[in-house]
Amino acid sequence: QASGGQVEWIEDPHEAAQDADVLYTDVWASMGQEDEAEIRKKVFQDYCINSQILxxxxxxxIVLHCLPAHRGEEITEEVLEGPQSVVFDEAENRLHAHKAIMALLL
Known part of the structure; x- marks a missing residue:
């Protein structure tokens, strides 16, 4: 509240992307959910971040993804490698954050 920012839950991907500052996605089936992968692809296909959504x-x-990405599923190659993608900077920052946590714990 102090920053004036807000988070909204919107289920329609086109409505959610409208005037968004950040688009964030993740894999649709994580480890241990492999048996659900095909069903999840069908259910979530409209949520793929592509150039139309962007x-x-x-x-x-900016576009974020915690990686590894399944190119062409949750995000297209064009967007993942595009100028608005900061996913590799995000990964580098995560590396340094993890190193700092490890140093603190040692």
Whole structure:
């Protein structure tokens, strides 16, 4: 509240992306959910972050993904490798955060 920011839960991907500052996705089936992978692909296919979805966001919006990505499923190659993608910076920052936590714990 102090920052004036807000988080909204919107189920329609086009509505959610409209004027968004950040688009974030993750894999649709994690380890241990392999038997659900095909069902999840069908259920979540409309949530793939592609150029059409990205074009609805603000012009300076960024795209995040915690990696590893299944290219063409939750995010397209074009968006993952595009100029608005900061997924590799995100991964690098996570590395340094993990190192700091380990140093603190040692």
């Amino acid at each position: 074009n609805l966001a603000k012009k300076d919006a």
